Amino acid sequence: MSSEPARSGRLSRRRLFGLGAAGAAVAGAGAVAAGPLLREPPVAHASSTSDPYPFYGEHQAGIVTPAQDRLHFVAFDVTTRDRAELVDLLQEWTAAAARLTQGKESGSFGAVGGDPAAAPDDTGEALGLPASGLTLTIGFGPSLFDDRFGLAAERPAALADLPKFPGEQLIPEISGGDICVQACAHDPQVAVHAIRNLARIGFGRVSVRWSQLGFGRTSSTSRAQATPRNLMGFKDGTNNLKLEDAALLRQQLWADAADGPAWMAGGAYLVTRKIRMTIETWDRTSLTEQEQIFGRDKGEGAPLGKKHEFDALDFAARRPDGQPYIAARSHVRLAHPSSHGEARLLRRGYNFVDGSDGLGRLDAGLFFIAYQRDPRKQFVPIQMELARHDPLNEYVKHVSSGLFACPPGVRDAGDYWGRALFE
Structure with a gap:
């Protein structure tokens, strides 16, 4: 695959099974069913929620994927502090991801097919389950570009540390990280199984810093999807970037070779924020105030003063009393592209409920996920404006933050996640 492992003079047992899995199980025994599917360009939609998405392509799946x-x-x-071990791991992870996203087990011998005296190659909890639209998306955090692996000169300028935003209360233990993996699926067991097996493969070379489960997507990334609702009961992401917006995606989402560095061309930058909502306080707020805070009605999702969800926002429209329908400091107005040089984000966040505290209050909210071409020009100015002026700040608290450079897609079975960065 890459010349890097050859220079190291080593071939790990896990890499052997991983590369064997890609070569034998994906391109060999399963070639009739899986091989052609893996090599097709990414498709807009799977035919059902059980079907797989292609793993190989120009861009990573799990970004514009519905x-x-x-x-x-x-x-x-x-x-590990060994660069060759890190490269080996990325190759092994890629081989496993190619299998998992097609509904297969993570290793060539699977959960029950190997030596019964040895630990299985797969944990087994997804046996019998379909692919369920699983996508696996990897990103590299700013901390990976320190002096451990000789990557400092390859750190993208767009991967600049996020500033401190007013009011945030970040918990370091659930923020940051050298590498992230996002698993999305229609079955929670399939998503958990994928992460569990990647962590298992990485034992001794990586450790889990933090993780987050999410349900009920809070944005649509395709026009074929209905707009979902967040835990405040409002439709979320009405004007989100969609996979059908080809020109906007080139402009706002995908990093270009001219942006630098070359290894990120075709990739995107990911910002995550865990936003805890004070649900109980929000639930005692009047409907009128809730709608004024958002700038949309709660039922249809229409901009205030309009009738339908996708009606254009009109910030100049006024009520009979002369006041604007949409307040100057409403959420939709503060976040609107017209307030930020037409900057847009591709959002694909999720609701979360992590139990409750000793007083019975839900630990719940939004796990915000946004992809973009350059966080300095997109997320940072948008979030700074919201942090300073958004009336929603009375009901939310940002407790976790992550920033990652997500490289372009894996082209074929000879490629691996982040290959261009390490060559």
Whole structure:
């Protein structure tokens, strides 16, 4: 695959089974069923929620892929200081991901097919389950570009550390990370199984820093999807970038070779924020105030003063009393592209409920996920404006933050996640 492992003079047992899985199970025994599917360009839609999405392509799946219903997101710290071991791991992960996203087990011998005296190659909890639209998307955090692996000169300028935003209360233990993997699927067991097996493969080279489960997507990434609702009861992501917006995606989402560095061309930058909502306080707020805060009605999702969800926002429209329908500091106005040089984000966040505290209050909210071409020009100015002026701040608290450079897609079975970065 890459010349890097050859220079190291080593071939790990896990890499042997991983590359064997890609060569034998994907391109060999399963070639009739899986091989052609893996090599097709990414498709806009799977025919059902049980079907797989292609793994190989120009861009990573799980970005413009129609947002699935379930999420398991994980951030890893790299514990090895050996560059060759890290490259081996990325190759092994890629081979496993190619199998998992097609509904197969993570290793060539699977959960029950190997030596019964040895630990199985797969944990087995997804046996009998279909692919369920699983996508696996990897990203590299700013901390990976320190002095451990000789990557400092390859750190993209767009991967600049996020500033401190007013009011945020970040918890370091659930923020950051060297590497992230986003698993999205229509079945939560499939998503959890994928992350569990990647963590298992990575044992001794990475450790889990933090993870997050999510349900009920809070954005649509395709016009074929209905707009979902967040836990405040409002439709979320009405004007989100969609996979059908080809020109806007080239402009706002995909990194270009001219942006630098070359290894990120065709990739995108990911920002995550865990936003806890004070659900109980929000639930005691009047409907009128809730709608004024958002700038949309709660039922249809229409901009205030309009009738339909997708009616154009009109910030100049006024009520009979002369006041604007949409307040100057409403959420939709503060976040609107016209307030930020037409900057847009591709959002694919999820609701979360992590139990409750000792007083019975839900630990719940939004796990915000946004992809973009350059966070300095997109997420940062948008979030700074919201942090300073959004009336929603009375009801939310940002407790976790992540920033990652997601490389372009894996082209074929000879490629691996982040290959251009390490060559």
